Amino acid sequence: MTRHLLLSLLLSALAASAPTQVADSLPSLIETRDAASCSQASRMSLAWVAEDFHFHSSTTFSTPADQISSGSLAFNLINTVLPFAMSCSAYSNQQDLFFYGNQWFSCMGGDPGNTTTAIFQFDRASGRLDLKQKWMCSDGDSSSTTAFFFGASGTTNVTLTCTTEESKNGIYSTEVVDCALQNVTIQPSEIEAYA
Template sequence: MIHTKIYLLPILALLPYAASAPGSPPGGHHGPPPPSCPGPCLATSLSDFTWDLSIEYHAFWYFTTPAHQNSWGTVTLNLSNPAVPAVKTLACGASSDRLSDFFYGDQWYPCASNPASPAILDTSFRFFSRSRVDVNQTWVCDEDGLVKFAALATAPLNMTCTDVSWTNPNWTYGTGEFYSTRDVKCAPVSLRLKPNEERILL
C-alpha cells in the first residue's frame, strides 16, 4: 500500500522545502532535497505564485404567464497557471436554476481536464452569487522528480452588471408570447489570484 503524506504549509514555508516536517530532526526537509537549480515549473510554484483569472456572470428570467417562469444563471471562468505555461488557459463553466441567486457557494464545479496537458491534474471552482469566487487546483512539476502541488484561493468580486427588465404591455394568455423578462449581464472581471493555502503532496 502506498501512503501519501500531505503537509499543510504556509506559503513562505515553501521556499524551498525549508520547514521541518513534524517529528523530523532540526534542519530536515519535506521530501527529497530540492535541486540546486530548480526548473521553471518548480521555481514558479515555490515563489510568489498567482493565477491569472477572468470571470463572467449572466442570469436570465422569463415569464410565460405572471405565475410561470423559467430562470437560470451561468458563470464562465478562465484560469491560467504560470507554472504550467503549456496550458494556455483552462476554461471552466457552470449553470444553475436555483432561484433566485443561482450560485450560493455551496457547490464545487469541476473544470474539464485537458488530456494533452496532464500536468494539470484537477481544477474546480465555486461561485458566491456576484460577490466571491474560490478556486482549487492540483498540478505536477516533473523536473528532477515529480512534485505535486495543490492550492486553494478565495477572492472577493466587485462585478459591474446591467439589469434590464421588460413587461409586455399587450400580453394575452394563450398567445405564447412572453409576459415579462429580466436580463442580468456582468462585465468580465480579470484579476491576479494568490492562494490562501498551498500544499506539497509528497
C-alpha cells in the same frame, strides 16, 4: 519515500486586497515562472488569474406564477506556474441569485496527461470566488526527472458590473442580467506539495 510538505502561506494581506487587473500582474508573474523550475515557481510565486470572468442570467415569466430562470458564469483559469489555461464554466437554475457558494464546479482542459484538475464555487451575493487546483511538475532533464505534485486553494472577491434589461408584454416579462468581462488575480491561501 513519499514526503508531504504543507506550506501554510499567510497571505491575508494579499487576499484581502482588491483584485488586480491581469494587465498589471500577469507579465511579471509569467517572467518569474519562466526563470524558475515548475516546482520552484509553485512554491514561491504561484498566483491564479480568472480571465474574462463573466456572469449572465435570464428570467422569464410566462404567467405571474410560471417562472423560468437560469444563470451562467465562465472564465479562463490561468495558473502562473503552468503553460496552459483551463476553461471554467457553471450553469444554475437556483433562483434568484443562481450561485450561492454551496456547489463546486469543475474546470475543463489542461495538460494532455490530465494530471491537472481545478474546481471552483461562487457566491453572487458577496462576490466570493473559491478555487482549488491540483497539478504536477516534472523538473529536470530527460535523463533525470523528478515529479512533484501540488495542491492549492485560494479565495478572492469579484465585484460584478452588470446591466439589467427588462421587457414586459401583458403578463409576459423577461429580465436579462449581463455583467462586464473582467480579470481578477487570486492569491493562494494554502499550498500542499508532495514528492
